[in-house]
Amino acid sequence: MKQENAGLYIHIPFCLSKCGYCSFYSVGSVYLVPEYIAALKKEIKQYRGKFTSFDTIYFGGGTPSLLTPKQLIEILTSIYEYFNIDADAEITMEANPGDICSEYLSNLREIGFNRLNIGAQSFSDKILKLLGRRHSAREAIASIDASRKAGFHNLGIDLIYGVHGLGIKSWEKTLQQAVSFALEHISCYQLSLDEKTPLYKEYNSAGWSLPDERTELKFFLTTDEELTKNGYIHYEVSNFARKEKFKSRHNQKYWQHTPYLGLGPAANSFLNNKRWWNRTSVKDYIKEIASGKIPVENSEKLSAEELQLETLFLGLRTQAGINLKKFKARFGVDLPLARKSMIDALVINNLVELKDGFLRPTVRGMAVADSLALI
Numbered sequence: 594m595k596q597e598n599a600g601l602y603i604h605i606p607f608c609l610s611k612c613g614y615c616s617f618y619s620v621g622s623v624y625l626v627p628e629y630i631a632a633l634k635k636e637i638k639q640y641r642g643k644f645t646s647f648d649t650i651y652f653g654g655g656t657p658s659l660l661t662p663k664q665l666i667e668i669l670t671s672i673y674e675y676f677n678i679d680a681d682a683e684i685t686m687e688a689n690p691g692d693i694c695s696e697y698l699s700n701l702r703e704i705g706f707n708r709l710n711i712g713a714q715s716f717s718d719k720i721l722k723l724l725g726r727r728h729s730a731r732e733a734i735a736s737i738d739a740s741r742k743a744g745f746h747n748l749g750i751d752l753i754y755g756v757h758g759l760g761i762k763s764w765e766k767t768l769q770q771a772v773s774f775a776l777e778h779i780s781c782y783q784l785s786l787d788e789k790t791p792l793y794k795e796y797n798s799a800g801w802s803l804p805d806e807r808t809e810l811k812f813f814l815t816t817d818e819e820l821t822k823n824g825y826i827h828y829e830v831s832n833f834a835r836k837e838k839f840k841s842r843h844n845q846k847y848w849q850h851t852p853y854l855g856l857g858p859a860a861n862s863f864l865n866n867k868r869w870w871n872r873t874s875v876k877d878y879i880k881e882i883a884s885g886k887i888p889v890e891n892s893e894k895l896s897a898e899e900l901q902l903e904t905l906f907l908g909l910r911t912q913a914g915i916n917l918k919k920f921k922a923r924f925g926v927d928l929p930l931a932r933k934s935m936i937d938a939l940v941i942n943n944l945v946e947l948k949d950g951f952l953r954p955t956v957r958g959m960a961v962a963d964s965l966a967l968i
């Protein structure tokens with residue numbers, strides 16, 4: 594069987610400072626970058642011939658925009674040397690607003706990046722300060738403007754809601770401001786706080802709490818309403834695209850069990866129902882590669898039941914939902930028949946709809962998508 598075009602994820606695990614809410618692993622200084630790139634190039638070579646072809650490349654982090662154009666070229670040259678990359682590939686970079694000047698952005702375009710996702714998070718200095726971001730609202734806006742001028746026609750931003758001091762009205766204004774830039778893609782995430790993060794501690798000592806369920810739902814529905822009325826497609830719980838063609842091709846691979854290869858520390862990969870993930874520490878990753886090993890921490894082969902549950906879980910997070918014919922062909926399960934009473938209850942509660950051979954979440958269903966998969 595011909596393998597589908599896979600997605601390639603390149604992890605850049607460096608951040609100049611740590612955002613207060615972030616529980617991801619990253620290194621706070623860039624002195625290891627040259628050594629890291631050398632290791633990454635070797636890991637790229639290790640996977641030569643393992644995946645037929647890729648039609649997306651995604652540089653995520655961490656903060657990929659800390660790399661110089663020369664360093665990015667070095668990585669991309671290796672990628673093109675060892676992998677088949679579709680001529681029409683979507684090539685994305687996640688960028689921090691404070692890092693990207695006009696010259697840097699023009700360089701990115703010349704190197705081949707055709708999609709940019711800016712971690713704006715908010716247009717309020719007060720909120721950005723609380724989140725511990727190292728950029729200002731002015732820089733966030735300037736980076737959008739500069740990206741346009743540099744020729745990025747597939748431009749997205751990330752925003753965060755549910756932050757202390759951000760009421761529904763201010764959030765609506767944030768969304769309206771985002772809409773005013775006619776961005777191709779907007780991701781809206783609800784703040785969540787891991788107990789180990791500084792912001793969690795700050796919340797505790799200030800006696801603040803995250804929004805309760807009702808308020809959470811209000812934020813979620815406001816986001817949906819504000820963006821869909823302005824023409825955006827709410828295609829996944831947190832993701833909105835201005836047109837079909839602006840949906841993140843790369844991220845859709847994660848939701849559809851399409852093969853993907855993740856390179857760099859902590860990166861995940863998926864192929865032929867097997868998932869594996871790399872060591873988290875940059876130093877361990879570099880050491881493993883230097884000694885000629887593959888830096889994989891562990892792997893798992895997903896059973897048919899696990900795959901089925903994941904298909905439900907991931908599918909019910911997307912507007913496209915679950916194609917019942919394909920589900921039956923893949924797992925031998927007639928979903929509406931096998932889970933009839935539960936699906937009926939969800940339909941009555943307006944959380945899912947069964948239509949045209951698909952089981953789809955409604956907007957309210959998307960708001961509680963994680964629990965829908967338990968049907």
Ligand code: SF4
Nearest residue numbers: 608611612615654655
């Ligand atoms: S830039 Fe991203 S990865 Fe780095 S500390 Fe902030 S939230 Fe975490």
